[in-house]
Amino acid sequence: MKPLPCSVQGDEVLHIVVDSTGLKVYGEGEWMVRKHGASKRRVWCKLHLADDVATGMIEAVELTNNSITDAQAVKPLLDQITASITTFGGDDAYHQLQVYDALQERAITPIIPPRRNAIVWIDEADIDLEYPRNEDLKAIDELGLWGWNQHSRYHQRSLAETLMFRWKSTFGERLQSLS
Structure with a gap:
Protein backbone atom coordinates (compact mmCIF):
# COMPACT_ATOMS: atom_id res chain seq x y z
CA MET A 1 0.00 0.00 0.00
CA LYS A 2 1.30 3.49 -0.83
CA PRO A 3 2.29 5.49 2.29
CA LEU A 4 0.17 8.50 3.15
CA PRO A 5 1.87 11.90 3.19
CA CYS A 6 2.77 12.59 6.81
CA SER A 7 1.18 15.64 8.41
CA VAL A 8 4.12 16.09 10.80
CA GLN A 9 7.07 18.01 9.43
CA GLY A 10 10.69 18.39 10.51
CA ASP A 11 11.66 17.39 14.02
CA GLU A 12 8.10 17.11 15.33
CA VAL A 13 7.06 13.83 16.92
CA LEU A 14 3.90 11.77 16.80
CA HIS A 15 1.84 10.27 19.56
CA ILE A 16 -0.24 7.68 17.72
CA VAL A 17 -3.20 5.55 18.68
CA VAL A 18 -4.27 2.55 16.62
CA ASP A 19 -7.38 0.47 16.19
CA SER A 20 -9.05 -1.73 13.62
CA THR A 21 -12.55 -2.42 12.43
CA GLY A 22 -14.22 -4.94 10.18
CA LEU A 23 -15.57 -3.90 6.78
CA LYS A 24 -18.04 -6.17 5.07
CA VAL A 25 -17.15 -7.21 1.52
CA TYR A 26 -19.98 -9.66 0.94
CA GLY A 27 -22.83 -11.01 3.01
CA GLU A 28 -25.98 -10.07 4.82
CA GLY A 29 -26.38 -7.22 7.28
CA GLU A 30 -26.17 -7.37 11.06
CA TRP A 31 -29.96 -7.52 11.45
CA MET A 32 -30.17 -10.65 9.28
CA VAL A 33 -27.35 -12.28 11.25
CA ARG A 34 -29.14 -11.61 14.54
CA LYS A 35 -32.44 -12.90 13.20
CA HIS A 36 -31.30 -15.93 11.18
CA GLY A 37 -27.66 -16.56 12.14
CA ALA A 38 -24.55 -16.06 10.04
CA SER A 39 -24.32 -17.66 6.62
CA LYS A 40 -21.17 -19.22 5.22
CA ARG A 41 -20.90 -16.56 2.56
CA ARG A 42 -19.85 -13.66 4.74
CA VAL A 43 -16.56 -12.03 3.74
CA TRP A 44 -14.84 -9.34 5.80
CA CYS A 45 -11.71 -7.23 5.54
CA LYS A 46 -10.04 -5.49 8.45
CA LEU A 47 -9.13 -1.83 8.31
CA HIS A 48 -6.24 -0.89 10.62
CA LEU A 49 -5.69 2.84 11.21
CA ALA A 50 -2.98 4.81 13.03
CA ASP A 51 -4.16 8.23 14.21
CA ASP A 52 -2.06 11.19 15.40
CA VAL A 53 -3.38 12.21 18.84
CA ALA A 54 -2.52 15.90 18.41
CA THR A 55 -4.07 16.48 14.99
CA GLY A 56 -6.57 13.65 14.56
CA MET A 57 -5.01 12.95 11.16
CA ILE A 58 -4.73 9.39 9.86
CA GLU A 59 -1.01 8.68 9.57
CA ALA A 60 -1.12 5.06 8.36
CA VAL A 61 -3.67 2.66 6.88
CA GLU A 62 -3.52 -1.10 6.37
CA LEU A 63 -6.34 -3.11 4.80
CA THR A 64 -6.04 -6.85 5.44
CA ASN A 65 -8.16 -9.95 5.27
CA ASN A 66 -9.97 -10.90 8.45
CA SER A 67 -7.40 -13.55 9.43
CA ILE A 68 -4.70 -10.95 10.17
CA THR A 69 -4.66 -9.97 13.84
CA ASP A 70 -4.30 -6.43 15.11
CA ALA A 71 -0.82 -7.29 16.39
CA GLN A 72 0.30 -8.56 12.97
CA ALA A 83 8.04 10.88 11.32
CA SER A 84 9.46 10.13 14.74
CA ILE A 85 6.94 8.35 16.98
CA THR A 86 7.22 8.70 20.75
CA THR A 87 4.17 6.79 21.98
CA PHE A 88 1.90 4.08 20.61
CA GLY A 89 -1.52 3.56 22.17
CA GLY A 90 -3.69 0.55 21.54
CA ASP A 91 -6.20 -1.70 23.30
CA ASP A 92 -5.35 -5.09 24.80
CA ALA A 93 -5.48 -6.75 21.36
CA TYR A 94 -2.02 -5.22 20.88
CA HIS A 95 -0.71 -6.77 24.10
CA GLN A 96 1.54 -9.28 22.33
CA LEU A 97 5.27 -9.89 22.20
CA GLN A 98 5.55 -9.08 18.49
CA VAL A 99 4.06 -5.63 19.09
CA TYR A 100 6.41 -4.86 21.96
CA ASP A 101 9.37 -6.05 19.86
CA ALA A 102 8.37 -3.83 16.91
CA LEU A 103 7.97 -0.84 19.23
CA GLN A 104 11.23 -1.54 21.04
CA GLU A 105 13.11 -1.65 17.69
CA ARG A 106 11.97 1.92 17.05
CA ALA A 107 12.31 3.17 20.65
CA ILE A 108 8.56 3.85 20.86
CA THR A 109 6.88 3.88 24.27
CA PRO A 110 3.85 1.58 24.28
CA ILE A 111 0.66 2.56 26.07
CA ILE A 112 -1.11 -0.79 25.97
CA PRO A 113 -3.04 -2.21 28.91
CA PRO A 114 -1.87 -5.66 29.94
CA ARG A 115 -4.52 -8.33 29.75
CA ARG A 116 -6.38 -9.23 32.92
CA ASN A 117 -4.42 -12.45 33.44
CA ALA A 118 -1.02 -10.97 32.47
CA ILE A 119 2.11 -11.95 34.36
CA VAL A 120 5.62 -10.49 34.22
CA TRP A 121 7.59 -11.80 31.24
CA ILE A 122 10.81 -13.48 32.34
CA ASP A 123 13.67 -15.17 30.50
CA GLU A 124 15.08 -18.67 30.98
CA ALA A 125 17.07 -17.53 34.04
CA ASP A 126 13.91 -16.17 35.73
CA ILE A 127 15.05 -12.58 35.22
CA ASP A 128 12.43 -9.96 34.37
CA LEU A 129 12.69 -9.03 30.70
CA GLU A 130 13.02 -5.33 30.09
CA TYR A 131 9.69 -4.64 28.45
CA PRO A 132 7.63 -1.57 29.33
CA ARG A 133 4.62 -3.85 29.87
CA ASN A 134 6.40 -5.37 32.89
CA GLU A 135 6.69 -1.84 34.31
CA ASP A 136 3.00 -1.31 33.50
CA LEU A 137 2.08 -4.43 35.47
CA LYS A 138 4.03 -3.12 38.46
CA SER A 152 -0.02 6.64 31.22
CA ARG A 153 -2.64 8.76 29.39
CA TYR A 154 -4.22 5.55 28.09
CA HIS A 155 -7.55 7.39 27.90
CA GLN A 156 -6.25 9.11 24.73
CA ARG A 157 -6.79 5.80 22.95
CA SER A 158 -10.47 6.67 22.80
CA LEU A 159 -9.47 8.98 19.94
CA ALA A 160 -8.94 5.83 17.84
CA GLU A 161 -12.52 4.80 18.58
CA THR A 162 -13.65 8.27 17.51
CA LEU A 163 -11.66 7.88 14.30
CA MET A 164 -13.41 4.58 13.55
CA PHE A 165 -16.78 6.24 14.14
CA ARG A 166 -15.82 9.06 11.75
CA TRP A 167 -14.67 6.53 9.13
CA LYS A 168 -17.84 4.45 9.28
CA SER A 169 -20.07 7.54 9.36
CA THR A 170 -18.39 8.85 6.22
CA PHE A 171 -17.77 5.68 4.21
CA GLY A 172 -20.09 3.11 5.78
CA GLU A 173 -19.42 -0.40 7.07
CA ARG A 174 -19.25 -2.06 3.66
CA LEU A 175 -16.43 -2.03 1.10
CA GLN A 176 -17.65 -0.81 -2.26
CA SER A 177 -14.72 -2.16 -4.28
CA LEU A 178 -11.94 -4.71 -3.87
CA SER A 179 -9.39 -2.73 -5.88
Whole structure:
Protein backbone atom coordinates (compact mmCIF):
# COMPACT_ATOMS: atom_id res chain seq x y z
CA MET A 1 0.00 0.00 0.00
CA LYS A 2 1.30 3.49 -0.83
CA PRO A 3 2.29 5.49 2.29
CA LEU A 4 0.17 8.50 3.15
CA PRO A 5 1.87 11.90 3.19
CA CYS A 6 2.77 12.59 6.81
CA SER A 7 1.18 15.64 8.41
CA VAL A 8 4.12 16.09 10.80
CA GLN A 9 7.07 18.01 9.43
CA GLY A 10 10.69 18.39 10.51
CA ASP A 11 11.66 17.39 14.02
CA GLU A 12 8.10 17.11 15.33
CA VAL A 13 7.06 13.83 16.92
CA LEU A 14 3.90 11.77 16.80
CA HIS A 15 1.84 10.27 19.56
CA ILE A 16 -0.24 7.68 17.72
CA VAL A 17 -3.20 5.55 18.68
CA VAL A 18 -4.27 2.55 16.62
CA ASP A 19 -7.38 0.47 16.19
CA SER A 20 -9.05 -1.73 13.62
CA THR A 21 -12.55 -2.42 12.43
CA GLY A 22 -14.22 -4.94 10.18
CA LEU A 23 -15.57 -3.90 6.78
CA LYS A 24 -18.04 -6.17 5.07
CA VAL A 25 -17.15 -7.21 1.52
CA TYR A 26 -19.98 -9.66 0.94
CA GLY A 27 -22.83 -11.01 3.01
CA GLU A 28 -25.98 -10.07 4.82
CA GLY A 29 -26.38 -7.22 7.28
CA GLU A 30 -26.17 -7.37 11.06
CA TRP A 31 -29.96 -7.52 11.45
CA MET A 32 -30.17 -10.65 9.28
CA VAL A 33 -27.35 -12.28 11.25
CA ARG A 34 -29.14 -11.61 14.54
CA LYS A 35 -32.44 -12.90 13.20
CA HIS A 36 -31.30 -15.93 11.18
CA GLY A 37 -27.66 -16.56 12.14
CA ALA A 38 -24.55 -16.06 10.04
CA SER A 39 -24.32 -17.66 6.62
CA LYS A 40 -21.17 -19.22 5.22
CA ARG A 41 -20.90 -16.56 2.56
CA ARG A 42 -19.85 -13.66 4.74
CA VAL A 43 -16.56 -12.03 3.74
CA TRP A 44 -14.84 -9.34 5.80
CA CYS A 45 -11.71 -7.23 5.54
CA LYS A 46 -10.04 -5.49 8.45
CA LEU A 47 -9.13 -1.83 8.31
CA HIS A 48 -6.24 -0.89 10.62
CA LEU A 49 -5.69 2.84 11.21
CA ALA A 50 -2.98 4.81 13.03
CA ASP A 51 -4.16 8.23 14.21
CA ASP A 52 -2.06 11.19 15.40
CA VAL A 53 -3.38 12.21 18.84
CA ALA A 54 -2.52 15.90 18.41
CA THR A 55 -4.07 16.48 14.99
CA GLY A 56 -6.57 13.65 14.56
CA MET A 57 -5.01 12.95 11.16
CA ILE A 58 -4.73 9.39 9.86
CA GLU A 59 -1.01 8.68 9.57
CA ALA A 60 -1.12 5.06 8.36
CA VAL A 61 -3.67 2.66 6.88
CA GLU A 62 -3.52 -1.10 6.37
CA LEU A 63 -6.34 -3.11 4.80
CA THR A 64 -6.04 -6.85 5.44
CA ASN A 65 -8.16 -9.95 5.27
CA ASN A 66 -9.97 -10.90 8.45
CA SER A 67 -7.40 -13.55 9.43
CA ILE A 68 -4.70 -10.95 10.17
CA THR A 69 -4.66 -9.97 13.84
CA ASP A 70 -4.30 -6.43 15.11
CA ALA A 71 -0.82 -7.29 16.39
CA GLN A 72 0.30 -8.56 12.97
CA ALA A 73 -0.71 -5.25 11.36
CA VAL A 74 1.44 -3.09 13.66
CA LYS A 75 4.75 -3.45 11.79
CA PRO A 76 3.24 -2.53 8.38
CA LEU A 77 1.52 0.47 9.99
CA LEU A 78 4.76 1.66 11.60
CA ASP A 79 6.65 1.20 8.33
CA GLN A 80 4.34 3.72 6.66
CA ILE A 81 5.10 6.48 9.15
CA THR A 82 8.25 8.46 8.40
CA ALA A 83 8.04 10.88 11.32
CA SER A 84 9.46 10.13 14.74
CA ILE A 85 6.94 8.35 16.98
CA THR A 86 7.22 8.70 20.75
CA THR A 87 4.17 6.79 21.98
CA PHE A 88 1.90 4.08 20.61
CA GLY A 89 -1.52 3.56 22.17
CA GLY A 90 -3.69 0.55 21.54
CA ASP A 91 -6.20 -1.70 23.30
CA ASP A 92 -5.35 -5.09 24.80
CA ALA A 93 -5.48 -6.75 21.36
CA TYR A 94 -2.02 -5.22 20.88
CA HIS A 95 -0.71 -6.77 24.10
CA GLN A 96 1.54 -9.28 22.33
CA LEU A 97 5.27 -9.89 22.20
CA GLN A 98 5.55 -9.08 18.49
CA VAL A 99 4.06 -5.63 19.09
CA TYR A 100 6.41 -4.86 21.96
CA ASP A 101 9.37 -6.05 19.86
CA ALA A 102 8.37 -3.83 16.91
CA LEU A 103 7.97 -0.84 19.23
CA GLN A 104 11.23 -1.54 21.04
CA GLU A 105 13.11 -1.65 17.69
CA ARG A 106 11.97 1.92 17.05
CA ALA A 107 12.31 3.17 20.65
CA ILE A 108 8.56 3.85 20.86
CA THR A 109 6.88 3.88 24.27
CA PRO A 110 3.85 1.58 24.28
CA ILE A 111 0.66 2.56 26.07
CA ILE A 112 -1.11 -0.79 25.97
CA PRO A 113 -3.04 -2.21 28.91
CA PRO A 114 -1.87 -5.66 29.94
CA ARG A 115 -4.52 -8.33 29.75
CA ARG A 116 -6.38 -9.23 32.92
CA ASN A 117 -4.42 -12.45 33.44
CA ALA A 118 -1.02 -10.97 32.47
CA ILE A 119 2.11 -11.95 34.36
CA VAL A 120 5.62 -10.49 34.22
CA TRP A 121 7.59 -11.80 31.24
CA ILE A 122 10.81 -13.48 32.34
CA ASP A 123 13.67 -15.17 30.50
CA GLU A 124 15.08 -18.67 30.98
CA ALA A 125 17.07 -17.53 34.04
CA ASP A 126 13.91 -16.17 35.73
CA ILE A 127 15.05 -12.58 35.22
CA ASP A 128 12.43 -9.96 34.37
CA LEU A 129 12.69 -9.03 30.70
CA GLU A 130 13.02 -5.33 30.09
CA TYR A 131 9.69 -4.64 28.45
CA PRO A 132 7.63 -1.57 29.33
CA ARG A 133 4.62 -3.85 29.87
CA ASN A 134 6.40 -5.37 32.89
CA GLU A 135 6.69 -1.84 34.31
CA ASP A 136 3.00 -1.31 33.50
CA LEU A 137 2.08 -4.43 35.47
CA LYS A 138 4.03 -3.12 38.46
CA ALA A 139 2.41 0.33 38.12
CA ILE A 140 -1.06 -1.25 37.98
CA ASP A 141 -0.25 -3.16 41.17
CA GLU A 142 0.79 0.11 42.85
CA LEU A 143 -1.69 2.60 41.38
CA GLY A 144 -4.58 0.37 40.37
CA LEU A 145 -5.93 0.24 36.82
CA TRP A 146 -7.60 3.67 37.06
CA GLY A 147 -4.40 5.25 38.36
CA TRP A 148 -2.37 3.62 35.58
CA ASN A 149 -4.90 4.88 32.98
CA GLN A 150 -4.44 8.46 34.20
CA HIS A 151 -0.66 8.22 34.64
CA SER A 152 -0.02 6.64 31.22
CA ARG A 153 -2.64 8.76 29.39
CA TYR A 154 -4.22 5.55 28.09
CA HIS A 155 -7.55 7.39 27.90
CA GLN A 156 -6.25 9.11 24.73
CA ARG A 157 -6.79 5.80 22.95
CA SER A 158 -10.47 6.67 22.80
CA LEU A 159 -9.47 8.98 19.94
CA ALA A 160 -8.94 5.83 17.84
CA GLU A 161 -12.52 4.80 18.58
CA THR A 162 -13.65 8.27 17.51
CA LEU A 163 -11.66 7.88 14.30
CA MET A 164 -13.41 4.58 13.55
CA PHE A 165 -16.78 6.24 14.14
CA ARG A 166 -15.82 9.06 11.75
CA TRP A 167 -14.67 6.53 9.13
CA LYS A 168 -17.84 4.45 9.28
CA SER A 169 -20.07 7.54 9.36
CA THR A 170 -18.39 8.85 6.22
CA PHE A 171 -17.77 5.68 4.21
CA GLY A 172 -20.09 3.11 5.78
CA GLU A 173 -19.42 -0.40 7.07
CA ARG A 174 -19.25 -2.06 3.66
CA LEU A 175 -16.43 -2.03 1.10
CA GLN A 176 -17.65 -0.81 -2.26
CA SER A 177 -14.72 -2.16 -4.28
CA LEU A 178 -11.94 -4.71 -3.87
CA SER A 179 -9.39 -2.73 -5.88
